[in-house]
Amino acid sequence: MLFNIINIISKKLKLVSNSYSKKILKEKSDKIIKKIFEEMIEIFIIFKNYEFNKNCKNKYFLIKEIVDIFYYLILLLIYNNIKFIQIKKELIRRMILSGTKEKQLRNLN
Template identity: 50%
Template sequence: MIKKIIKIIKEKIFESKSYSIFVLKKNFDFLIKKIFEELNEIIISLQKYKIYKNCYNRYLLIKEICDLLYHIILFIIYNKFSFFEIEKEFFRRTKISGKKEKKNR
């Protein structure tokens, strides 16, 4: 799924007025700022959802999660990480416990 999303974003990047190209032409700090901004919006949405567990707040939380994932994908593209590298790391982690993996860093 993520591989497909990355492909779609990469295809759209070259449209001169796309938001993706706007972000990627900005500097790295701008992209990092956007990621933290989206994280903050997720926290706010999550707090609202925990209080008012309804479809509307759930939907808003999902929207913010999508925004964060989108900016993380732009981060991946900006830094020219391959999907293979990320996938390889995920598979490596399936063979080790979370505690052990953190300890080995």
């Protein structure tokens, strides 16, 4: 599904001249990172609300913000020409390793 979403955004970038995604990607990479940080702050605030009061409204807002962060992460992938298959390979590699072992290997590099 994530692969399909990346493809849809990539196609819209080619077909729609005034898309929001295209506007963000034309700006400096700082813009994408800034948007990711903004979304993370929003997720934190909404998560705290949801944690305090687990109702459908708060859960819905949490889901919306999670989708927003996915969107900006996808733009980050596109901006840096990172293919979904590269992400998939890394996820598979990490599934094979324990979290502790993976962190140890990071420190060796």
